[in-house]
Amino acid sequence: MVQSAVLGFPRMGVNRDLKKATENYWAGKISQEELLTEAKRLRLAHWKIQKDAGVDIIPSNDFALYDQVLSHIQDFGAVPERYTKDGLDTVDQYFAMGRGHQKGGVDVPSLEMVKWFDSNYHYVKPTLQDNQTFKLSASPKAVVEFNEAKEAGIVTRPVLVGPVSFLHLGKADRGQSVEPIDLLEKLLPVYEELLVQLKQAGAETVQIDEPVLVFDLPAKTKAAFKPAYEKFASLGDKIPKLVFTTYFGDIVHNLDLVPKDIYAVHIDLVRNPEQLETVIGALGPQTVLSAGVVDGRNIWKTNLKRAIETVESAVQKLGKERVIVATSSSLLHTPHTLASEKKLDAEIADWFSFASEKTVEVAVIAKAVTEGPAAVREQLEANAKSIQARATSPRTNDPKVKERQSKIVAADYNRKSEFPARISSQQAKLKLPLFPTTTIGSFPQTKEIRLSRTKLTKGEITAQEYDSFIEKEIRDNVKIQEELGLDVFVHGEPERNDMVQYFGERLDGYAFTTHAWVQSYGSRCVRPPIIVGDISRPAPMTVKESKYAVSVSSKPMKGMLTGPVTCLRWSFPRDDVHQSVQAEQLALALRDEVVDLEAAGIDVIQVDEPALREGLPLRSGKERDAYLKWAVQAFRLSTTGVEDSTQIHSHFCYSEFQDFFHAIAALDADVLSIENSKSDAKLLGVFVDSAYPRHIGPGVYDIHSPRVPSEQEIKDRIEEMLQYLKPEQLWINPDCGLKTRQWKETKEALANMIAATKHFRAKYTK
Ligand SMILES: Nc1nc2c(c(=O)[nH]1)N[C@@H](CNc1ccc(C(=O)N[C@@H](CCC(=O)N[C@@H](CCC(=O)N[C@@H](CCC(=O)O)C(=O)O)C(=O)O)C(=O)O)cc1)CN2
Numbered sequence: 001m002v003q004s005a006v007l008g009f010p011r012m013g014v015n016r017d018l019k020k021a022t023e024n025y026w027a028g029k030i031s032q033e034e035l036l037t038e039a040k041r042l043r044l045a046h047w048k049i050q051k052d053a054g055v056d057i058i059p060s061n062d063f064a065l066y067d068q069v070l071s072h073i074q075d076f077g078a079v080p081e082r083y084t085k086d087g088l089d090t091v092d093q094y095f096a097m098g099r100g101h102q103k104g105g106v107d108v109p110s111l112e113m114v115k116w117f118d119s120n121y122h123y124v125k126p127t128l129q130d131n132q133t134f135k136l137s138a139s140p141k142a143v144v145e146f147n148e149a150k151e152a153g154i155v156t157r158p159v160l161v162g163p164v165s166f167l168h169l170g171k172a173d174r175g176q177s178v179e180p181i182d183l184l185e186k187l188l189p190v191y192e193e194l195l196v197q198l199k200q201a202g203a204e205t206v207q208i209d210e211p212v213l214v215f216d217l218p219a220k221t222k223a224a225f226k227p228a229y230e231k232f233a234s235l236g237d238k239i240p241k242l243v244f245t246t247y248f249g250d251i252v253h254n255l256d257l258v259p260k261d262i263y264a265v266h267i268d269l270v271r272n273p274e275q276l277e278t279v280i281g282a283l284g285p286q287t288v289l290s291a292g293v294v295d296g297r298n299i300w301k302t303n304l305k306r307a308i309e310t311v312e313s314a315v316q317k318l319g320k321e322r323v324i325v326a327t328s329s330s331l332l333h334t335p336h337t338l339a340s341e342k343k344l345d346a347e348i349a350d351w352f353s354f355a356s357e358k359t360v361e362v363a364v365i366a367k368a369v370t371e372g373p374a375a376v377r378e379q380l381e382a383n384a385k386s387i388q389a390r391a392t393s394p395r396t397n398d399p400k401v402k403e404r405q406s407k408i409v410a411a412d413y414n415r416k417s418e419f420p421a422r423i424s425s426q427q428a429k430l431k432l433p434l435f436p437t438t439t440i441g442s443f444p445q446t447k448e449i450r451l452s453r454t455k456l457t458k459g460e461i462t463a464q465e466y467d468s469f470i471e472k473e474i475r476d477n478v479k480i481q482e483e484l485g486l487d488v489f490v491h492g493e494p495e496r497n498d499m500v501q502y503f504g505e506r507l508d509g510y511a512f513t514t515h516a517w518v519q520s521y522g523s524r525c526v527r528p529p530i531i532v533g534d535i536s537r538p539a540p541m542t543v544k545e546s547k548y549a550v551s552v553s554s555k556p557m558k559g560m561l562t563g564p565v566t567c568l569r570w571s572f573p574r575d576d577v578h579q580s581v582q583a584e585q586l587a588l589a590l591r592d593e594v595v596d597l598e599a600a601g602i603d604v605i606q607v608d609e610p611a612l613r614e615g616l617p618l619r620s621g622k623e624r625d626a627y628l629k630w631a632v633q634a635f636r637l638s639t640t641g642v643e644d645s646t647q648i649h650s651h652f653c654y655s656e657f658q659d660f661f662h663a664i665a666a667l668d669a670d671v672l673s674i675e676n677s678k679s680d681a682k683l684l685g686v687f688v689d690s691a692y693p694r695h696i697g698p699g700v701y702d703i704h705s706p707r708v709p710s711e712q713e714i715k716d717r718i719e720e721m722l723q724y725l726k727p728e729q730l731w732i733n734p735d736c737g738l739k740t741r742q743w744k745e746t747k748e749a750l751a752n753m754i755a756a757t758k759h760f761r762a763k764y765t766k
């Protein structure tokens with residue numbers, strides 16, 4: 001028979017239960033035991049959902065209290081010494097690596113956290129030493145959780161990040177020069193021991209994730225697959241059978257690296273359906289194919305007929321015993337269940353499938369292929385009806401939007417003058433000091449703010465009461481910035497639930513949800529709005545708040561927008577229209593907003609594009625060039641409608657610009673603020689090499705951690721930056737927005753930032 005498999009399930013729970021438990025634990029409101037009990041309850045609940053859906057192969061060890069890669073770091077004994085030396089217990093040590101720890105005399109910053117491939121999920125980077133050793137934990141999480149499921153009567157397939165991916169996704173610690181992949185030989189015994197333990201516990205198969213196979217890999221990484229998987233093959237029956245798992249791209253360019261005698265290979269057939277035949281052709285004679293046909297990255301109902309056809313074409317070549325029907329990737333990137341959405345329009349809700357619904361889809365597809373379509377006729381008929389209804393719905397189509405798109409001309413992509421002329425008219429108006437200080441937009445989203453928004457939604461306060469509450473928040477934010485002595489103010493974004501969802505809720509062509517949370521990092525979640533049709537702006541979206549902010553401020557006030565590419569990437573996009581078309585529609589809506597802000601007296605406008613980098617196709621080549629072309633055009637289209645004297649800022653939460661710097665330069669933004677505090681200032685070298693003429697604010701401190709950076713630390717960062725950037729180019733700001741922080745640490749950190757800036761201002765002003 002054809003079996004069904006899920007590669008991973010979201011772990012937050014139906015009501016973000018895990019978020020609440022971890023945050024309560026951090027706040028000292030619940031004990032560690034209570035946290036672990038809640039985590040166990042969630043794991044069991046999630047296994048049960050999959051079992052009830054009829055899924056044959058259910059994952060374990062897909063759970064994590066903070067991040068699954070971080071769990072591996074700990075289980076492999078790859079914890080840097082700074083986290084072990086103070087005697088924190090295992091759980092606190094784990095969180096210290098995830099988010100830093102500044103309590104009871106212990107003061108350690110977090111490890112670096114970066115985007116997981118091209119998704120909005122973040123993982124913690126394995127951070128390795130020149131003399132790195134590895135040692136398997138006494139009770140490895142994968143074994144513990146396998147046993148836990150077994151006790152509940154569910155035999156699961158444990159998920160591990162494979163050794164090559166673990167190392168390739170890691171880096172050398174600051175001051176170390178080790179190339180992680182060189183540590184393979186030292187790492188393999190740990191995998192061996194773990195796999196043996198899993199086998200002894202009763203695991204028949206293990207999902208071993210090697211998603212780095214979708215990249216263009218350096219020779220050394222490529223060369224690591226062979227010894228790693230030969231080693232595993234040599235262990236024979238002592239370890240479970242391995243499902244070599246890839247996702248988010250095709251593996252055709254790396255097919256020779258797929259182990260021939262492996263039990264099974266998983267490929268993502270949602271992203272790259274065309275790889276099917278080639279991959280089948282290259283499989284070993286016994287190897288099973290796990291066909292990822294149910295999208296782990298989006299929320300559209302699977303076209304069951306099409307998925308069944310795909311799976312059947314594999315079955316024809318391999319036979320039923322050698323095909324598994326699976327989700328394309330872990331379902332971590334989709335919300336828990338559609339059943340929680342009580343407010344969605346019924347017509348539109350019928351088009352969606354969230355994680356719980358997707359588990360049913362895999363089971364239905366497997367049954368249809370195993371027993372024939374008659375066995376699931378009702379489900380297939382209902383599905384065909386939904387697919388047809390969406391394809392023909394007038395709600396997806398707006399001729400006015402299309403007409404406007406057809407009228408875009410070349411001049412719409414250009415500012416009136418080049419940067420030198422623009423910056424002098426901006427400077428004449430803004431009169432900023434050397435090293436202008438600013439923040440990235442958001443200030444702490446306090447409990448009070450969130451509660452008052454909840455009250456508005458529930459009708460417990462009026463829109464007017466809510467608006468005046470927001471105005472008070474803006475006034476408070478302005479006052480705080482005045483007291484701190486910042487140079488360019490922000491209104492603080494108190495009215496925004498999220499920088500993308502907020503715009504989704506105000507644009508036509510979007511649907512939005514009440515409970516469809518997806519984990520972004522640690523305990524932080526987002527509710528990506530859903531693009532269902534052509535996008536347009538029925539009314540200004542941010543002008544009221546920005547205008548108010550200007551009216552109560554004594555300094556320049558930045559208007560704050562989320563750029564078209566980021567709106568697209570952090571939404572669930574349509575799958576029936578190319579992403580470039582959706583980005584262009586967003587750009588036109590934002591262009592109108594930018595022009596309206598300018599007319600309302602906002603002289604500085606920031607258009608955030610933090611997701612531009614993550615959207616970069618994972619492999620270099622034609623696809624990347626095409627993406628960068630439309631992404632840059634969308635940004636330019638949204639920002640070029642203003643006068644020279646209006647200053648356009650953009651913000652990026654990453655600093656590794658090397659592979660696409662030309663695109664960053666092509667945005668032609670007057671000022672860029674970028675995340676930089678965790679990276680080597682060397683990365684700023686690209687700005688020097690290309691004689692980048694415009695202004696840059698590399699972040700001087702990390703905002704993901706509650707830890708307060710000292711004035712000296714910030715001075716050191718600025719000093720480093722000045723080795724690369726000209727003083728008149730440099731802005732001083734944090735890495736990113738401050739919404740996840742508390743006020744106390746925010747004020748302390750900004751005060752240190754300003755003190756450090758004053759030191760350099762005095763030094764450089766003659
Ligand atoms: N979309 C997106 N992606 C992003 C980022 C981002 O800002 N947005 N930033 C980067 C890092 N990722 C982040 C992702 C989320 C959060 C974040 O703060 N999320 C909040 C939720 C934000 C939100 O939607 N808030 C709503 C709902 C708040 C809420 O929880 N309300 C309570 C009731 C109020 C209470 O008791 O607190 C409830 O609904 O139960 C609002 O403010 O209106 C969280 O997890 O806590 C921060 C960074 C990269 N990707």
Ligand code: MET
Pocket residue numbers: 440441442499560608610651653736737738739
């Ligand atoms: C993830 S980028 C965030 C930018 C946004 N303006 C903020 O400050 O929150």
Ligand SMILES: [Zn+2]
Pocket residue numbers: 440610651652653735736737
């Ligand atoms: Zn940011």
